[in-house]
Amino acid sequence: MQFKYFPHTEEDLGEMLKTVGVSSVHDLFADIPAAARFQRDYDLPQALSETDLRLFFDQLTHPLNAQQLICFAGAGCYDHYAPSVVQNLIQRSEFLTSYTPYQAEISQGTLHYIFEYQSMIAELTGLDISNASMYDGATATAEAMMMAWGNAKKATRVLVSETLDPKVRRVVETYAHFHGVPLQLIPAKNGALDREALDKELAEGGVAGVVVQQPNYYGIVEDYTGIADQVHEQKGIFVINANPSDLAILKTPGEWGADVAVGDGQSLGIPMTFGGPGVGFMACTEKLIRKMPGRIVGQTLDNRGQRAFVLTLQAREQHIRRQKATSNICSNQSLMALYVTIYLSLMGKEGLREAAEMSYAGAHSLCDKLLATGKFKMTFPDQPFFNEFCLDYDGDLDALMTEAIECGYLAGIKVDTIPEGSPEGSHTLMLAVTEQRTPEEIEELCEILGKA
Amino acid sequence: MNRTLYGNLIFELSKKGRRGYSLPQDYDRTHTTAELPEALRRKEAARLPECDELTVVRHYTNLSHNNFGVNDGFYPLGSCTMKYNPVINEEIAAMKAFAGLHPLQPAETCQGALEVYFNLQQSLAELAGLSEFTLNPCAGAHGELTGLMVIRAYHESQGATSRTKVLIPDSAHGTNPASAAVCGLEVVEVKSLPDGTVDVDHLRELLAEMGDQVAAMMMTNPNTLGIFEPRVLEITEMVHKAGGLMYYDGANLNALLGECRPGDMGFDVMHINLHKTFSTPHGGGGPGSGPVGVRKGLEQFLPYPRVKMREAAPLSSPEGDTTPVFSIDWGNEAPSGAVGGASTPSTISVGSFFGNFGVMLKAYAYILSLGHENVKMVGPLATLNANYIKERLRDDYLLPISGLCKHEVVFDGLVDKNTGVTTMDVAKRLLDYGYHAPTIYFPLLFHESLMIEPTENESKETIDSFIDVMHKIAAEAKSDPELVKTAPHNTPIGRVDDVLAAKQPVTTYWKTLP
Numbered sequence: 001m002q003f004k005y006f007p008h009t010e011e012d013l014g015e016m017l018k019t020v021g022v023s024s025v026h027d028l029f030a031d032i033p034a035a036a037r038f039q040r041d042y043d044l045p046q047a048l049s050e051t052d053l054r055l056f057f058d059q060l061t062h063p064l065n066a067q068q069l070i071c072f073a074g075a076g077c078y079d080h081y082a083p084s085v086v087q088n089l090i091q092r093s094e095f096l097t098s099y100t101p102y103q104a105e106i107s108q109g110t111l112h113y114i115f116e117y118q119s120m121i122a123e124l125t126g127l128d129i130s131n132a133s134m135y136d137g138a139t140a141t142a143e144a145m146m147m148a149w150g151n152a153k154k155a156t157r158v159l160v161s162e163t164l165d166p167k168v169r170r171v172v173e174t175y176a177h178f179h180g181v182p183l184q185l186i187p188a189k190n191g192a193l194d195r196e197a198l199d200k201e202l203a204e205g206g207v208a209g210v211v212v213q214q215p216n217y218y219g220i221v222e223d224y225t226g227i228a229d230q231v232h233e234q235k236g237i238f239v240i241n242a243n244p245s246d247l248a249i250l251k252t253p254g255e256w257g258a259d260v261a262v263g264d265g266q267s268l269g270i271p272m273t274f275g276g277p278g279v280g281f282m283a284c285t286e287k288l289i290r291k292m293p294g295r296i297v298g299q300t301l302d303n304r305g306q307r308a309f310v311l312t313l314q315a316r317e318q319h320i321r322r323q324k325a326t327s328n329i330c331s332n333q334s335l336m337a338l339y340v341t342i343y344l345s346l347m348g349k350e351g352l353r354e355a356a357e358m359s360y361a362g363a364h365s366l367c368d369k370l371l372a373t374g375k376f377k378m379t380f381p382d383q384p385f386f387n388e389f390c391l392d393y394d395g396d397l398d399a400l401m402t403e404a405i406e407c408g409y410l411a412g413i414k415v416d417t418i419p420e421g422s423p424e425g426s427h428t429l430m431l432a433v434t435e436q437r438t439p440e441e442i443e444e445l446c447e448i449l450g451k452a
Numbered sequence: 453m454n455r456t457l458y459g460n461l462i463f464e465l466s467k468k469g470r471r472g473y474s475l476p477q478d479y480d481r482t483h484t485t486a487e488l489p490e491a492l493r494r495k496e497a498a499r500l501p502e503c504d505e506l507t508v509v510r511h512y513t514n515l516s517h518n519n520f521g522v523n524d525g526f527y528p529l530g531s532c533t534m535k536y537n538p539v540i541n542e543e544i545a546a547m548k549a550f551a552g553l554h555p556l557q558p559a560e561t562c563q564g565a566l567e568v569y570f571n572l573q574q575s576l577a578e579l580a581g582l583s584e585f586t587l588n589p590c591a592g593a594h595g596e597l598t599g600l601m602v603i604r605a606y607h608e609s610q611g612a613t614s615r616t617k618v619l620i621p622d623s624a625h626g627t628n629p630a631s632a633a634v635c636g637l638e639v640v641e642v643k644s645l646p647d648g649t650v651d652v653d654h655l656r657e658l659l660a661e662m663g664d665q666v667a668a669m670m671m672t673n674p675n676t677l678g679i680f681e682p683r684v685l686e687i688t689e690m691v692h693k694a695g696g697l698m699y700y701d702g703a704n705l706n707a708l709l710g711e712c713r714p715g716d717m718g719f720d721v722m723h724i725n726l727h728k729t730f731s732t733p734h735g736g737g738g739p740g741s742g743p744v745g746v747r748k749g750l751e752q753f754l755p756y757p758r759v760k761m762r763e764a765a766p767l768s769s770p771e772g773d774t775t776p777v778f779s780i781d782w783g784n785e786a787p788s789g790a791v792g793g794a795s796t797p798s799t800i801s802v803g804s805f806f807g808n809f810g811v812m813l814k815a816y817a818y819i820l821s822l823g824h825e826n827v828k829m830v831g832p833l834a835t836l837n838a839n840y841i842k843e844r845l846r847d848d849y850l851l852p853i854s855g856l857c858k859h860e861v862v863f864d865g866l867v868d869k870n871t872g873v874t875t876m877d878v879a880k881r882l883l884d885y886g887y888h889a890p891t892i893y894f895p896l897l898f899h900e901s902l903m904i905e906p907t908e909n910e911s912k913e914t915i916d917s918f919i920d921v922m923h924k925i926a927a928e929a930k931s932d933p934e935l936v937k938t939a940p941h942n943t944p945i946g947r948v949d950d951v952l953a954a955k956q957p958v959t960t961y962w963k964t965l966p
Contacts, residue, residue, distance in 0.1 A: 047823025061549030065564030097521030109519030275555030275805025318630035335735030346472035
């Protein structure tokens, strides 16, 4: 029986087996010990025709099985607008079905867009260099932590802000545990890094790096003035996990004096898709280029004198350095880097700013309106925020969120991890607004949340 | 593919005032970012391009014409399993109902996604002969690291904190030792025999010397030479006896589909590259997916979040029971924050959410399309294709290891070593004839390695044409070596200056500006 992905006819099989000198394809596995041979059928369903496959997934995506909620949730994954062109172009099979551009002569398309991507990330973050992208924001942050540790000569720990997304922090802590990096958590005060606590830690010395987030997990735009100088005094590295869509407006990691910027590019219009794929980014100062993990594309010339692009600085990488490599990463999230590159080409200088303004305006409008209902109060009073914020609800938050879902709204994320010294957290709702949310949706959500 | 270079950068097409997007203008402008203190705002606008939509569409379309993918032609890149990426899988992964799901929405509102996730975990466990999988890792190397974390967590739970060594054959992919190092483990190399398989005597010596310090042995099987390790059962038994675990690098799993399962060979932990064995597109380097599986008894060490099923239940049906069948276990979401490398094995986490869900959809659609009756033909057909190439090319290309190979075959350059034509030259000349090059100079065991992996999707005609071209290049190496040494000639660019690129790295457009 023929199957659409197998081109071998009986005739082909006969000729090929004859050339190889065996009588059956199974004889090709005669060198496997009998005890290790798999002798039965897999316990898997029968092959589905394309028609049945579509029906199957139609059922799985029935509205009851995959509810399309109007999204006011963020916490690291945002529902942003993207021009239709982006999804269409990344589906071009020349991009989609290629692999890492080892053969530069037939991979200029990939190398070219990675160079553009690196340029855009460097510009957004205000730093000199970007790698070709990483898995996601969390692992990029963990890699930055290890980079700080590896760079330090005589350090005892890496400091991590408590206002870093707890999901990211958990990944950083996992990597630190196994890599043998002592971490010290710097507590928060009113939802922002406690500067006195940080000063105290830094005064003790031995700090390889400091990792913070901007805007932080709670949506607050923190003031990091002065931290870079303090960290640099002891030759440490200052790492900022940034939300790239906000960097159209916000002070860049470079302007804060950061040595490394990391984060997730998902907010640059990538569909949420249940949390992945997104794309991790990492940018750094020129000084750290040879310490940076991940692939890097550089400009060069070909033997015909043409400007060309190529994978470069590979001496840092695992296939050359093996256990001495800067990281074990051996690929990038290339297609999603292409997504971001095309998105930024279309949105451009003005579009990214406009989307950020709209998100800011929407979030602040929603916040005003919810406070006006009298049922909420700011969790962190007097802290500037961008497009995500926390409110304390005086009532049954679970019931409230369930009611919102029944009306078709994902009203935000319930935040359980309010740092010590801050108001008790189990009644805290964190909401995010993007340019996708219409004034009508904002109004309706307020009605739902306000009337309860 | 267009053989002329399209050389523009998007920044060079930018013109002030052009727009490539449209956003609604009607919104509440009571608040603007000008409210933010100046100290929190960037000084100058980011220099992003300003382009109209058609300019952007043409730019990236033209760039794609300078790229080569599996859909353009034969892509026998060894160790990368460049199989056909079925189009129906793209259609399913792009379904709006999946694309619009937020990863933190309540489990009862996304049962369909969780069902895909859970069923894929189960399918992989059956295919691998293991107990349970996590789908959280985003790539093969990420999976290796996760698998080693699981192994360390297991030993820590046993109080065996001195087990910090990992045995790795010298023929392994570079990621194996790199992953071990990132995981804080010490790499000990196991030698290979001249035939490329593990030197079991050397392994025995190492185990005698340091057995109680061994956390695990990592193995790729078939190994990086495409050879099945004939003494694998003996090896797994020896390592187990010494108290170590066996890690299976799933890079070459494609060869074994239908014939052999890692769990049945005695492996305890493994990763699978969904983008290789389960046909999801490589996307120019990613996104991939590197699920990690474990044998019974190690499930508790897998990372969070995890997707669980309430009980054995049929496919969720819109008309059926509406209580959630699938649930999400986030583990201990609030990290401990303690000093000194904080996480404990109960909170291992390798990503914010569930991994590359979009990739999982494609892999699951592929498994359903194949069904049990076709999955079992994958390994045999891929292996037949590789052996056919091996037999037909061994007259012109040096075959260092005869005997059966599996899904890929490694040659050590041309048989005729007098022409001065290297493996690099052969690879570059192949580009002129419209083929992607094989993997070259890996494995490191031979000086002129040329590693060819054809996959099960390639027809006899495609392979015959490739073989003809390889013979033609061997003939050219004799008759006109310069032609081969200066190849490629028929590509958008010629050979590039790698030294120039590395000496004074120019890695952004801004660096090219005066």
